[in-house]
Amino acid sequence: MEKLFLPPVDKRLLGLLVRNYAFKSDLKIKWVRPEKIPSIKPEKSGDLSQMPSIDKSQYLLEFRRSKELETANDLVKKLFTLEFNPQKCTQKTYIKDQTDKVKSHQLDTESQEVRLARWTSQIRAWQEIMERFPRNKVLKVCLKELIEKRKKHLKLLRKEDYKKFEWLLEQLDVVFKPHPPKYHWITRKESLTKLTDKYCENLKQDRLDALRMKFEDEQPAFLEEKIRTLEFIQKEQESCGAEVTVTREEIDAIKKQLEELKAKRVVTEDY
Amino acid sequence: MALHAASKTSMLLGVCVPSLKRGASKFKIKRLELDMNLNMYFPKQEYVYAHDPSNLCKTGDIVLIELLPKKLTQLITHEVKEVLYPMGDMTCPLTNKKMTGIKYRDHIAAVNKVYGERPNAYNYEKAPPRGWQEDKKDFSHRETYIKYHEDGTEQPYGV
Numbered sequence: 001m002e003k004l005f006l007p008p009v010d011k012r013l014l015g016l017l018v019r020n021y022a023f024k025s026d027l028k029i030k031w032v033r034p035e036k037i038p039s040i041k042p043e044k045s046g047d048l049s050q051m052p053s054i055d056k057s058q059y060l061l062e063f064r065r066s067k068e069l070e071t072a073n074d075l076v077k078k079l080f081t082l083e084f085n086p087q088k089c090t091q092k093t094y095i096k097d098q099t100d101k102v103k104s105h106q107l108d109t110e111s112q113e114v115r116l117a118r119w120t121s122q123i124r125a126w127q128e129i130m131e132r133f134p135r136n137k138v139l140k141v142c143l144k145e146l147i148e149k150r151k152k153h154l155k156l157l158r159k160e161d162y163k164k165f166e167w168l169l170e171q172l173d174v175v176f177k178p179h180p181p182k183y184h185w186i187t188r189k190e191s192l193t194k195l196t197d198k199y200c201e202n203l204k205q206d207r208l209d210a211l212r213m214k215f216e217d218e219q220p221a222f223l224e225e226k227i228r229t230l231e232f233i234q235k236e237q238e239s240c241g242a243e244v245t246v247t248r249e250e251i252d253a254i255k256k257q258l259e260e261l262k263a264k265r266v267v268t269e270d271y
Numbered sequence: 272m273a274l275h276a277a278s279k280t281s282m283l284l285g286v287c288v289p290s291l292k293r294g295a296s297k298f299k300i301k302r303l304e305l306d307m308n309l310n311m312y313f314p315k316q317e318y319v320y321a322h323d324p325s326n327l328c329k330t331g332d333i334v335l336i337e338l339l340p341k342k343l344t345q346l347i348t349h350e351v352k353e354v355l356y357p358m359g360d361m362t363c364p365l366t367n368k369k370m371t372g373i374k375y376r377d378h379i380a381a382v383n384k385v386y387g388e389r390p391n392a393y394n395y396e397k398a399p400p401r402g403w404q405e406d407k408k409d410f411s412h413r414e415t416y417i418k419y420h421e422d423g424t425e426q427p428y429g430v
Contacts (some may be wrong), residue, residue: 032421048408104379105386113393158411159331160372163360163398177410180417181430191419200335221339 029195040130040140045147047176052123054090056083062206076160077230087129095121112157113168119150120172151176220265223258228252272345281338285319287328289414295320296328297348298336309313329401330412331358359401369395 037044063069063080077095082090098121102113126143130136154176158165234246285298298319303312320396321336322343328334333356336349361370369376376395383392410427418429 034421101391102393103389105383108383158295159359160361162357162401163395164371164393165359166401166404166409167393167398169404173408175410176410177415177428177430180415184417186417186419195420203277244381 025192025196027196027199029192029199031191031195033186033188033191039147040127040143042124042127044178045123045127046151047120047124047127048173048175049124050095051121051128054082054094055129056081058082058093060085060089061096075178091122091125094125098122098172102168112153112160112169113164116150116153116157117172119146120174123147123150220258220261223254223261227254227258230254254263279338282352283319283336283338284355285321285336286335287330287332287334288318289330289412290320292320293345294322294324296323296326296351298332298334298349319349320346321351322347323351327351327354330356332356333358357401380400 001198026142041047042048050086059062059066059069060082069077069080078084082093094117099109099114099117099229100119104111108114123143123146126139126146130139130143133139154165154168154174155178157168158176165176168174230246230251236252237244237246242253283298283300288299290297297320300319301314301319304315304316305312308397321334322339327344327349332354334354335352337347337352339350342348362368363375365368366375371379383385402412406427413428415428415430418426
């Protein structure tokens with residue numbers, strides 16, 4: 001019953017004691033929402049290099065060994081170059097060049113490294129097309145799915161053969177970042193909480209470092225004082241004929257510690 | 272009857288998971304727990320920290336860890352005894368031959384020889400030990416997070 005008849009509390013005082021829902025932090029932390037990067041962009045897919053420009057005067061892949069083409073006239077020869085054929089043929093040439101770099105034997109077409117190289121070059125070719133035609137929805141979906149497939153197979157290769165996985169990352173110039181443990185929406189409140197935690201951690205660390213520096217500065221003076229005091233105690237005990245509790249080794253050890261400390265300081269100052 | 276908690280068992284087999292602690296590694300330990308009502312076993316995961324001053328364990332390795340007689344810190348209760356199965360570098364327990372997935376590396380090399388080896392193909396003998404791409408192109412040794420703030424600095428573990 002007593003609770004019902006509590007004396008009236010000053011509202012201003014209550015505001016100081018209780019953090020209600022309108023509580024706002026005084027810290028001047030500015031939160032900037034990260035810009036959304038589409039999953040098909042190289043920054044997100046992890047591709048560090050783009051599709052290079054390919055020499056268009058090359059013959060088509062199928063006719064490179066043709067003997068008839070060698071004896072044909074210049075106009076016919078031109079018709080069989082990449083310049084006078086669809087973009088698809090240039091892509092094919094690029095994919096072949098890339099897979100040839102990682103092939104384990106002459107007829108290798110289905111090993112993990114060749115498949116990953118093929119997908120990577122296809123992704124880069126499609127990324128270049130998407131730059132030119134951003135409204136191509138069908139290609140966008142295909143590209144996204146291929147990027148995800150490559151990531152999955154890189155993950156599997158990592159488990160099966162870590163050394164080959166690292167070699168392949170270097171060869172293909174791709175960055176591998178695993179999925180985060182949980183996918184969630186980015187909200188202002190949660191981000192500010194994290195930033196405040198980070199701020200507090202840094203503040204704590206800075207203060208600890210400052211305190212450590214202060215103690216380290218005081219260390220030589222303290223050790224000198226300690227040596228003086230111990231020597232005085234030793235002398236007094238000897239003169240009074242009492243049991244000597246302070247040994248010479250103890251004082252020498254502190255002197256050595258002091259010398260080491262001074263030497264260390266000289267080295268750090270030189271740097 | 273429920274099993275003893277993982278933290279009380281003297282020897283454990285755990286999978287190394289990413290952690291920020293220095294001089295210690297974090298391990299995921301999976302054990303089966305009996306549900307008395309259903310009379311069925313269900314997997315239960317626990318995480319423990321083990322003392323590892325020389326950084327023997329890498330993410331994904333299967334490691335044998337031992338309970339310390341006295342806790343090192345409030346978190347570190349175990350000690351790394353042996354790395355049994357390093358991730359991505361399997362050895363067949365029957366023949367002691369190195370494997371890739373479900374194939375022996377010898378067999379793969381023999382097949383490559385028959386079809387004609389290529390000079391720039393991957394070579395196991397010349398390959399450097401695991402970890403040379405860490406923080407360069409491979410960021411899997413740490414846990415990633417969704418980028419929540421743009422402060423102008425590079426965030427290698429932000430996705």
